[in-house]
Amino acid sequence: xxxxxxIEGILILVGINVMIVLGLSLLTGFTGLFSFGHAxxxxxGAYVAVTCTMQLDVPFYLAILIGGIAAxxxxxxIGYFTLNxxxxxxxxxxxxxxxxxxLILDNMxxxxxxxxxxxIPLDTTLVNxxxxxxxGIMAMAYLIKSRHGRNMIAIREEELASQAIGINVxxxxxxxxxxxxxxxxxxxxxxxxxxxxxxPLMFQLTKSTEMTIMVIFGGLGxxxxxxxxxxxxxxxxxLLRELANWRLVFYGAAVIAIMIARPQGMLGGxxxxxxxxxxxxxxxxxxxxxxxxxxxxxEAKTELPGEGGGES
Amino acid sequence: xxxxxxxxxxxxGIHALRGVSIDVPQGEIVTIIGSNGAGKSSLLNAISGVxxxxxxxxxxxxxxxxxxxxVVKSGVCQVPEGRIIFANLTVHENLKMGAYLRNDAKGxxxxxxxxxDLFPRLKEREKQLAGTLSGGEQQMLAxxxxxxxxxxxxxxxxxxxxxxxxxxxxxxxxxxxxxxxGKTILLVEQNAFKALSIADRAYVLxxxxxxxxxxxxxxxxxxxxxxxxxGKKH
Numbered sequence: 001x002x003x004x005x006x007i008e009g010i011l012i013l014v015g016i017n018v019m020i021v022l023g024l025s026l027l028t029g030f031t032g033l034f035s036f037g038h039a040x041x042x043x044x045g046a047y048v049a050v051t052c053t054m055q056l057d058v059p060f061y062l063a064i065l066i067g068g069i070a071a072x073x074x075x076x077x078i079g080y081f082t083l084n085x086x087x088x089x090x091x092x093x094x095x096x097x098x099x100x101x102x103l104i105l106d107n108m109x110x111x112x113x114x115x116x117x118x119x120i121p122l123d124t125t126l127v128n129x130x131x132x133x134x135x136g137i138m139a140m141a142y143l144i145k146s147r148h149g150r151n152m153i154a155i156r157e158e159e160l161a162s163q164a165i166g167i168n169v170x171x172x173x174x175x176x177x178x179x180x181x182x183x184x185x186x187x188x189x190x191x192x193x194x195x196x197x198x199x200p201l202m203f204q205l206t207k208s209t210e211m212t213i214m215v216i217f218g219g220l221g222x223x224x225x226x227x228x229x230x231x232x233x234x235x236x237x238x239l240l241r242e243l244a245n246w247r248l249v250f251y252g253a254a255v256i257a258i259m260i261a262r263p264q265g266m267l268g269g270x271x272x273x274x275x276x277x278x279x280x281x282x283x284x285x286x287x288x289x290x291x292x293x294x295x296x297x298x299e300a301k302t303e304l305p306g307e308g309g310g311e312s
Numbered sequence: 313x314x315x316x317x318x319x320x321x322x323x324x325g326i327h328a329l330r331g332v333s334i335d336v337p338q339g340e341i342v343t344i345i346g347s348n349g350a351g352k353s354s355l356l357n358a359i360s361g362v363x364x365x366x367x368x369x370x371x372x373x374x375x376x377x378x379x380x381x382x383v384v385k386s387g388v389c390q391v392p393e394g395r396i397i398f399a400n401l402t403v404h405e406n407l408k409m410g411a412y413l414r415n416d417a418k419g420x421x422x423x424x425x426x427x428x429d430l431f432p433r434l435k436e437r438e439k440q441l442a443g444t445l446s447g448g449e450q451q452m453l454a455x456x457x458x459x460x461x462x463x464x465x466x467x468x469x470x471x472x473x474x475x476x477x478x479x480x481x482x483x484x485x486x487x488x489x490x491x492x493x494g495k496t497i498l499l500v501e502q503n504a505f506k507a508l509s510i511a512d513r514a515y516v517l518x519x520x521x522x523x524x525x526x527x528x529x530x531x532x533x534x535x536x537x538x539x540x541x542x543g544k545k546h
Contacts, residue, residue, distance in 0.1 A: 154398065154409065161396045161454075163362060165461060166384030166413040 008126050010238050015129030016190045017230040021214045022140050023183025025226035028215050030144060031176040032156030034091045036208045037078075037098030038184045041071040043203035044101060045185025046192035047111055050120050053193070060123040064132075064189035071185025072178045074101075079177045083170060098208050105200040116199025124194035132190065136183060140223055143179065152176050153221075184211075217258060219265030224272040229265070313338040313496050314359070314376075314388075314465055319367035321354050321520075328354045329365070330520040336465065337513070341487065341497045343528065345504040345541055346517035352500040353393055355517070356467045359383070359498075360390040371465070385413055389463035393470045393500075395450035397457070399443030403434050406442050406453055410460025419462065427456040430489060448479040455486070465496045472503045484510050504541035508532045516541070 020042060027033050049067030052058035058066065082093040106114045143149045151172045154162045163169050192198045210233075218229020236254060240247040258266065314336035321329040329351045336342045344352050358365040361380040369376040377383050398406050407427060411420045428435040431452045437445060442453055451471055458466055468487065472480040484506055491497055501507035508514055511528040516537060524537065531537050 157398050157400060158396055160362070160392050161398060161409075161457075163380040164360070164384070164390050164392055164396070165409050165457065166381045168379070168381040170379075 010235060012124060012126050012129050012194055014231050014234040015126070015133050016124070016187050016194065017211070017214065017234050018133050018227050019129075019136050019190065020184050020187035020211050021218070021226045021230040022136055022223065023180040023187070024211050024215050025218075025220075025223065026140060026143070026152070026183075027176050027180040028212065029220040029222065029226065030149065030156060031152040031173060032159075033083075033173060033176070034087075034212065035094040035177075035180070036091060036205065036212065037094030037096070037101075038180070038211050039203040039205065039207035040094075040098035040101035041075060041181040041184035042188030042191065042207065043105060043200070044071040044074050045188035046198050046203070047105060047117075048185075049189030050117060050192050050198060051111065053121055053123070054117075054119070060121070060193065061128075064186050064193070067189035068182045068185035071188070072182040075177050075181030076174065079174050083173045083177065095205065095208075098203070098205060102200045102203050105203070112199070114200060116197055116201075118197045120192055120196045120198065122193060122196050124190045129190060129194075132186070136186075137223060137227065140183075144223065148172065148175060156221075213255060216265055217255060219262075219268035219270065221269045222265070222267045222271055224270065225265055225267030228267060232266075313372060314498065315368075315370040316359070317368040317370075319355070319358060319365055319369065321351070321358050321363060321365045328520050329358065331367075332517070332520070332522055334515050334522065334525075335513075336496060336498050338496055339491070339494060340512040341491050341499055341510060342513045342515070343499040343501055343507040343511035344515050344517050345501055345507055345531075347541075348502070349519075350517045351520040352517055353469055354520075356390055356469050356498070356500055360388065360467060362390075381413075384461055384463075387462075387464040388467065389458045389461045389465070390467040391454050391458040391469060391471070393473060395447065395454050397442045397445075397450055397453050399441070401442055402439050403442055403445070403453055404438045406457055407434075407460050410457035411462075413461060420460070423460055423462060426493070427459050430459070430486060431456050448475050448483070451475060451483060452486070455483075455490075459490070459495075463495065465498065466490065468497060468499045470500060470502060472501060472506065480506060504537075505532075508542075 020038065024035065024038055027035055045064070045067035048070040049063040052063035052066050053060060078094070078097050082090055085093055105111065111117055151162070151167050152175075154167060155169055155172055159169060188203075214229040214233045215226055216229075217233055218227070219225030233255075237247060237251055240250050243250060262268070316332060316334045319329055319332040320327070332351075332355060334342070334344070344355060346352050354363065357363045359369055359376070361378050361383040364378075371386060371388060376388065377386060398409060401409065407424060411423070414420055433449055434452055434456055437449065442450065445453060455468070455471065471483050471487070475483065480503065487497060487499065488510055499507055499511065508528045508531055513526070514528045514531045515525045516523050516531070524531065524534070532542075
């Protein structure tokens with residue numbers, strides 16, 4: 001039914017989205033900050049990388065890295081002014097940032113303005129996207145397990161308590177945003193070199209929300225979830241293409257259905273390594289033993305009523 | 313130990329603290345009493361660097377840092393109002409988080425024992441998730457976590473909030489024990505009678521201003537304060 005060329009194209013898009021969603025997952029899933037401006041970081045990454053490859057003859061891999069770093073620098077600037085804002089206000093600030101970047105690009109005739117920038121070399125292939133994804137996933141997994149990642153999780157869990165024990169909350173939020181923007185910038189750069197044409201319209205608010213939906217759909221606080229979310233939600237609209245105009249209705253319905261069935265997202269807080277461990281335990285019979293122990297514990301507790309109640 | 317002079321805090325157009333000056337001597341319990349919205353929590357949040365302020369806060373003769381993490385490092389620790397704990401970590405892990413800035417393994421394990429001695433309840437529930445604790449236990453955990461950073465000065469924000477009367481007595485006894493460890497305590501409370509009965513010194517905060525101060529005993533005997541905060545009629 002589908003030709004390999006078509007499927008390969010979707011897989012490349014999946015790979016690109018995985019990169020962006022991973023970054024956003026660090027910010028939203030692990031640090032607890034919502035962003036609706038990641039399309040802005042993608043745009044910066046895309047335009048800077050394209051300028052590098054087309055005007056300055058910079059090699060492709062270096063160009064996408066420069067694109068990512070440019071997005072990161074922009075994030076440091078925006079983060080410095082907005083990361084002290086609480087919750088929703090930060091979210092709105094990122095929304096404004098994303099739209100501002102788009103409007104600036106609309107009016108920058110040097111990069112084609114609203115008409116866009118055609119003729120970008122098609123350097124993004126399935127192989128290099130997969131390699132970059134693997135590096136991105138491994139780096140992110142390492143980061144989450146490090147002291148830095150755990151500080152971010154502590155901030156997500158309880159910002160005030162984190163502050164009270166001496167975590168530099170602002171610094172780790174900044175770090176999270178910067179790394180997140182780096183991933184988005186690289187993703188944007190890869191996207192530009194896959195499509196071969198960029199225009200500011202590609203980096204609208206809908207792009208940002210699409211990425212955020214993937215993160216939430218896959219499950220907050222899970223790298224595996226983010227990858228799965230990006231995979232399913234990139235494929236889904238393509239599978240639904242036969243439904244023509246009804247496609248987005250079904251897409252929306254599918255997202256809503258999942259959120260009702262699993263409010264924590266498909267794999268909220270669960271990693272693939274946890275699943276391996278669980279399977280191993282099930283096979284070796286440890287789970288049954290643990291369950292039996294838990295039940296024995298429960299019985300012991302019910303025999304001692306009146307313990308620990310009474311307050312608040 | 314802690315000296316605050318002419319402290320002002322604004323929330324937008326609202327002038328929440330108006331030229332507050334207080335003194336906290338080493339080894340004492342100093343309490344700030346006042347009604348809802350008087351600015352008690354704002355005062356503690358300003359000291360611990362959570363909110364912006366103007367004015368001078370001196371700690372052991374040096375101006376105190378204005379960023380929260382640096383304040384903790386210098387030995388001032390806030391136990392925030394409303395039992396802010398890490399609900400998804402165990403009791404033990406929560407206490408460990410309290411020692412975030414420390415590297416002295418020996419000192420940390422000694423402090424673990426001190427905290428568990430002080431709060432036997434926490435020892436019993438060492439491996440339990442903090443979110444499943446009762447309100448009183450969570451308050452104990454928040455205080456224990458504060459102690460784990462080995463602070464010299466502890467800022468306690470409404471430790472009795474929402475607790476049963478019996479438990480309030482326990483918490484206040486523990487505050488006295490913490491004082492006996494040689495710690496200095498700045499206690500913010502709505503339960504004025506309780507706070508005054510354990511404190512050495514007290515300040516009354518009304519609409520962002522210190523309206524009276526003195527030894528806790530003096531304030532307990534003061535008729536206007538009795539009427540306003542202790543519910544006694546004359």
